[in-house]
Amino acid sequence: MPILKNAGMEIIHISAECYPVAKAGGLGDVVGALPKYQCESGDIAKVIMPMYRTKFLYENDWQVDYKGNANLGNLYFEFTIIKESTNKLGFDLFLVDINGLLDRQKIYGYDDDAERFTAFQIAVVSWISSWEHSPDMVHCHDHHTALIPFMMQHCYAFQHLAAISTVLTIHNAQYQGWMGWDKSLYIPRWDLWKRGLLDWAGNINPLASGVKCAGKVTTVSSSYMEELRIQANGLEKLFQFEQGKCVGILNGIDTQVWNPATDAYIQHSFSVKTLTTGKAKNKQVLCNRFELDINLPLFVFIGRMVGEKAADLLPDAIKTAIYHGNRNASFLVLGSGQTSVELEFQQMIGAYPGIFNAVIGYDEQLSHQMYAGADFLLMPSRVEPCGLNQMYAMRYGTIPVVRSTGGLKDTVVDMGDFEGFGIRFNEASIADINYSIGRGIKVYQDKTHLTWMRKYMMQIDHSWEGTVNEYKQVYLSLK
Numbered sequence: 001m002p003i004l005k006n007a008g009m010e011i012i013h014i015s016a017e018c019y020p021v022a023k024a025g026g027l028g029d030v031v032g033a034l035p036k037y038q039c040e041s042g043d044i045a046k047v048i049m050p051m052y053r054t055k056f057l058y059e060n061d062w063q064v065d066y067k068g069n070a071n072l073g074n075l076y077f078e079f080t081i082i083k084e085s086t087n088k089l090g091f092d093l094f095l096v097d098i099n100g101l102l103d104r105q106k107i108y109g110y111d112d113d114a115e116r117f118t119a120f121q122i123a124v125v126s127w128i129s130s131w132e133h134s135p136d137m138v139h140c141h142d143h144h145t146a147l148i149p150f151m152m153q154h155c156y157a158f159q160h161l162a163a164i165s166t167v168l169t170i171h172n173a174q175y176q177g178w179m180g181w182d183k184s185l186y187i188p189r190w191d192l193w194k195r196g197l198l199d200w201a202g203n204i205n206p207l208a209s210g211v212k213c214a215g216k217v218t219t220v221s222s223s224y225m226e227e228l229r230i231q232a233n234g235l236e237k238l239f240q241f242e243q244g245k246c247v248g249i250l251n252g253i254d255t256q257v258w259n260p261a262t263d264a265y266i267q268h269s270f271s272v273k274t275l276t277t278g279k280a281k282n283k284q285v286l287c288n289r290f291e292l293d294i295n296l297p298l299f300v301f302i303g304r305m306v307g308e309k310a311a312d313l314l315p316d317a318i319k320t321a322i323y324h325g326n327r328n329a330s331f332l333v334l335g336s337g338q339t340s341v342e343l344e345f346q347q348m349i350g351a352y353p354g355i356f357n358a359v360i361g362y363d364e365q366l367s368h369q370m371y372a373g374a375d376f377l378l379m380p381s382r383v384e385p386c387g388l389n390q391m392y393a394m395r396y397g398t399i400p401v402v403r404s405t406g407g408l409k410d411t412v413v414d415m416g417d418f419e420g421f422g423i424r425f426n427e428a429s430i431a432d433i434n435y436s437i438g439r440g441i442k443v444y445q446d447k448t449h450l451t452w453m454r455k456y457m458m459q460i461d462h463s464w465e466g467t468v469n470e471y472k473q474v475y476l477s478l479k
């Protein structure tokens with residue numbers, strides 16, 4: 001779909017992640033791509049995020065954009081905002097440095113994450129309030145930035161920003177950033193009558209506050225938007241109440257990064273035309289490296305090994321598939337998360353030579369090689385707001401085997417349905433996963449059907465171009 005060229009709006013994306021600067025999952029991919037395509041459409045999109053100590057920081061050139069100071073409760077802090085000098089990512093990128101809080105290697109997982117991200121948000125709002133003009137749109141992503149709409153409207157120091165439109169995009173409502181009320185002092189002096197806008201169930205709930213205060217709330221697929229009204233980790237009533245300002249917009253994928261014809265991370269590039277030989281060569285690379293039997297259909301899992309992804313079911317599901325299926329499929333997993341799941345996978349490595357292997361950790365390059373070389377991608381997710389993995393898999397001709405939930409439901413059509421190219425199942429259970437692996441093994445024998453499905457899904461357009469227009473409509477509705 002062509003991007004509609006439009007009169008430029010200045011949009012400030014605020015996020016904890018942005019690929020390739022720092023990424024833990026799909027949030028990074030989205031914030032690394034959406035602004036780039038918004039700029040291509042004529043808008044002026046910018047990204048501001050914490051200055052973690054990542055490789056990208058050391059390998060690029062920066063200039064100081066702003067220096068300020070603020071308080072986090074009783075803690076006085078100074079911050080510096082730097083800007084990437086060359087517009088390398090296709091948009092202006094700003095990083096916030098706060099000594100002692102943001103100068104760490106990892107993005108999340110510290111005991112003081114509440115302090116880190118609250119200070120980050122205060123620094124960002126202080127920066128915007130120092131400008132001589134106002135941006136057209138402040139676009140926050142997830143709970144790490146969701147206090148910003150409240151701050152802009154109800155903190156005395158920032159109320160001159162109250163007229164600026166705000167959008168909150170929810171990538172995952174499971175995590176809400178809860179804080180006890182003892183931390184309310186962290187938020188710069190605010191109108192105490194507005195306590196209800198911060199509170200949910202007796203805690204400060206940044207995500208809930210963002211839903212209440214942002215002009216519009218989007219999430220990353222239509223189905224997930226509907227599901228949030230039924231299951232939102234305690235916020236169901238809020239999503240029912242705020243239904244009128246909530247919109248589901250399916251994520252796109254960055255087709256410049258995720259393109260099997262040009263991907264520098266894979267050994268053998270391929271296109272729809274060269275799909276069969278291309279995939280076979282990439283599968284060979286994987287099978288050589290991980291000592292897997294090239295003749296078997298290869299099922300892979302890539303992702304965070306957490307409850308939402310139902311990763312805990314996979315060790316038993318894979319073992320059952322191996323026993324029941326008489327060793328007629330092979331499996332490769334990549335990810336990290338729950339220690340018990342990691343351990344189970346590690347123990348399985350020696351137990352099933354030739355048909356199972358695992359890499360515990362994060363490896364961007366290997367993930368690309370797996371999308372390219374695998375036959376099937378397993379995603380039994382209990383919760384999947386959008387899911388990018390299945391869209392990457394499709395673009396690399398790898399058949400997604402997914403639970404019917406959230407964005408998986410919106411992007412995968414079961415091969416039993418009209419023009420179907422994937423495998424869907426209803427329950428996050430070992431039985432359903434196994435049954436679906438069985439369906440995959442069966443279709444793998446039918447090379448004509450297999451090739452048709454692969455070619456069909458490789459050509460589905462999930463590029464950002466259309467999505468950019470949908471965000472634009474949301475922004476315009478606030479003007």
Ligand code: ADP
Pocket residue numbers: 024025026027029302303304334335336361362363364365367386387388389390
């Ligand atoms: P989520 O954001 O919930 O983790 P998504 O499907 O939206 O799920 O996005 C996950 C992104 O993170 C994809 O780009 C996927 O390839 C990547 N990813 C997840 N785990 C790993 C890993 N262990 N190594 C490399 N890439 C990973």
Ligand code: GLC
Pocket residue numbers: 025026027030171172220251384385386387388407
């Ligand atoms: C979250 C969701 C995932 C989504 C990603 C990007 O991490 O878990 O489903 O694709 O954000 O929006």
